[in-house]
Amino acid sequence: MILKKSTKLLGILLTLSLSVTVLAACGSKQEVKEDGKAKTITAKELKDKIGKSDWVVVDTRENDAFNGWTLDGVKRGGHIKGATDFSAAWLKADNKDKDKRLDDALKTKGISAEKNVVLYDANGKDAKEVGDYLSKKGYKNIYTYDVKEWAKDESMPMEAYTNYQMLVPASWVKDLVDGKKPETYKGKEYKIFEVSWGDETKSPDYLKEGHIKGAVHINTDEVEEGPLWNRISDDRLQKFAESSGITTDTTVVLYGADSMPSFRVAAILKYMGVKDVRVLNGGTAKWKNAGYELEKTSNKKTAVASFGATVPANKGYIVDLPQAKEIIADKQGSKLVDIRSWDEHIGKTSGYDYIKPKGRPAGSVWGHAGTDNSNLDDYRNVDNTMRNQDEIIAMWKEWGITPEQRLSFFCGTGWRAAEVLTYADVMGLKNISLYDGGWNEWSGNTGNPANPIETGEPKKQQ
Known part of the structure; x- marks a missing residue:
């Protein structure tokens, strides 16, 4: 009889201990349920956590859904306002630098093991895949959420890219x-x-x-x-x-x-x-x-x-040399944005075997690109989808580039800059264009005194 009572008492104490542990980790008003390694969270609780420094909300779906498409039966397209993205599709990407780029993405997006991480999806698979990936990296405080519930409630804020x-x-x-x-x-x-x-x-x-x-x-x-x-x-x-x-x-x-x-x-x-x-x-x-x-x-x-x-x-969508010079001359409201690698921008290399001069149009600003003229890693996720809008704007801000300015993008011969122009269009920027001739035209291929050139590391514009 004494043994039976002791066993029963031990069970009660263990239950109370587990309850206290959950409450301490999640707050006394939060109701969580175990779901494998992650816990589920309600819409109300999630809304309360958005914007708090020790919480990060992550959209794990295909980036198309994050951008605005209504996929997997979700009533409204786009992402939860305040969420960042880390797609399960990235984990399957065929990219030789995948591990490094995924680590860099976690750091940039503020997804760290010290925070409470809410992973949401609409198919019941994406969040689990990302959750398993993070668990292997030592993440403990992982929660999952079904975004279909959020999207049904029109009062819950969601964002989609303009175009x-x-x-x-x-x-x-x-x-x-x-x-x-x-x-x-x-x-x-x-x-x-x-x-x-x-x-x-x-x-x-x-x-x-x-x-x-x-x-x-x-x-x-x-x-x-x-x-x-x-x-x-x-x-x-x-x-x-x-x-x-x-x-x-x-x-x-x-x-x-x-x-x-x-x-x-x-x-x-x-x-x-x-x-x-x-x-x-x-x-x-x-x-x-x-x-x-x-x-x-x-x-x-x-x-x-x-x-x-x-x-x-739609003539203004692509501009030529005279307009590029006008944009550079407008020191306040316009920017000629260089979508080439850093080494091309500072004049370490021209980037092309058929372009001899090195440097940049004097007065242009660096807008990021990739490591060379074959990629645009700074603008793409590891699966080559468009990078998060907020991160693109943050990159630009470092160099004094803002969305309300008149922006004309250029590269060596127009390919990289055309992609960034499209992304700017997707984001809803209005006064944007492609400087078609780019460095190939500006440099005159043999050097043109009428088109001044700069080399060396520029100062960031504030």
Whole structure:
């Protein structure tokens, strides 16, 4: 009898001890439930924690959902206001620097083991995957949440990028191909293009690996030419559009193994006057990772009689040398933003074997890029999707670049800068453009005294 009473008393004491431990860790009013290694949290509790220094709220879904798309049955698109992002898809990315970049992302986003970390998703999988990853790194205070509950309540604040529709998820393209009417699509004629340099036999995607059903190949030589690699003349651009079956009202979807050429063509099409230009966020890898089929047939272009407008119908979207000089001369409200590597910006290298001069246009400011002219790691997540808007703006702020200024982006020959221009457009910036000629034109390739050049490390502008 005494043994039975002692055992019962021990059980009561253990239960009380566990309760005290949970309350101490989570606050006396917080109700948590064990869910594997993580705990669940209610919407009310989550709302109270947002913005507190010892809590961080993390969206673990595909970045398309974070940007604004209504995926996985969520009623409203976008992310919980105040949340950052760390997608489960990043853990599967094919990137040789993945581990380092993931560690850097955790640091930049303030996701640390010392904080309480709330991971949310809508499919019951993403948060668990990220939670397991963090647990292996020693994180203890991990909570999970289903964002569908939050999205149902219109009083709960959510944010989406102003023009999120410009970057599309693979599922959106799949719905389009299958004859459905996906979100934001107005049901007009569409065209899908795989974009890369060279003809379709040289494309790493088009015939070798296969392409999205119905996609037609675009060789970047069709819209730009050397030696400056500026866009071709307006008359020739109009003929390119008509021969490709593109009008001002065509929904154009662009993608490729490397997305940079797609953004180059996207910027030119917008300059021409195409109203609905989309790029597959993350490129071909996202289509393959979703398990969607590829075809290897050669699809030919179907011409149209008229583009529907005189090119350029959106002239200010791309500017040339005279406008670039005007932007530099405006010391207050404008910035000519250099989207090249730091070594290119300070004149350590030109970045190109066919460009001899080194340096930057005098008066331009550094806007970040990547380690060399082949990547844009500072603007991309590890899976090559668009980086968090807040982090992009924070990068710019270090160099005196602000969203309300007139911003014109340039690089060596327009590819990297076109991608950043699109991201700025997605973010809703208004007074933005691409300086098409970039360093190749400004430098004159042999040095042009009329275009002053600076080298060396600049001072950050406040």
